[in-house]
Amino acid sequence: MTRAHTVLISGLGVAGPPLTFWLKAAEFQPILIEHAPALRSGGYVVDFWGLGYDIAERMGLGDEFNRIGYHIREMRIVNQHGKQIAGFGTTVFPELIGGRYVTIAQRVIASSDQKARRRRGNYFRRRNPDLARVE
Numbered sequence: 001m002t003r004a005h006t007v008l009i010s011g012l013g014v015a016g017p018p019l020t021f022w023l024k025a026a027e028f029q030p031i032l033i034e035h036a037p038a039l040r041s042g043g044y045v046v047d048f049w050g051l052g053y054d055i056a057e058r059m060g061l062g063d064e065f066n067r068i069g070y071h072i073r074e075m076r077i078v079n080q081h082g083k084q085i086a087g088f089g090t091t092v093f094p095e096l097i098g099g100r101y102v103t104i105a106q107r108v109i110a111s112s113d114q115k116a117r118r119r120r121g122n123y124f125r126r127r128n129p130d131l132a133r134v135e
């Protein structure tokens, strides 16, 4: 049964897509709005570990995030000529938490709700407009 409640979610950033996913799983009717004219194609990267990593796995996205994400081994600080002047290894972070650590570009997160639902097949009975453009 689909609940009558609709929920308006503002922003197709990090929080919006997973919130849409879980509200739909709970039979609500979320509508996700975004003021940008298109899905992000750039943006910064976000480290996934701990609870965020667990939730991505529960959405069925763990393998994909690990496949397309970055597994950063080293941080380099360079001068204006690109020559390394300092740096440090970063493998200690994932090692401390059993490898459950991946770095994801924002553009991937923006479409994660749609990817997660594709994995669930017919899990959702209704197709709602997920992305309405608001200017």
Ligand SMILES: Cc1cc2nc3c(=O)[nH]c(=O)nc-3n(C[C@H](O)[C@H](O)[C@H](O)COP(=O)(O)OP(=O)(O)OC[C@H]3O[C@@H](n4cnc5c(N)ncnc54)[C@H](O)[C@@H]3O)c2cc1C
Pocket: 010, 011, 012, 013, 014, 015, 016, 033, 034, 035, 036, 044, 045, 046, 047, 048, 052, 134
């Ligand atoms: C450089 C940097 C690195 C970071 N690294 C990490 C990290 O490694 N790990 C981590 O856990 N967190 C990290 N964070 C924090 C993390 O990015 C934020 O906590 C997270 O993005 C917040 O999610 P959000 O969905 O609330 O906002 P956002 O991801 O900022 O998304 C907000 C969305 O709402 C849209 N929007 C804004 N106003 C409106 C409006 N009026 N109507 C419709 N849409 C609107 C925006 O266009 C945007 O798409 C980092 C942040 C920065 C800046």
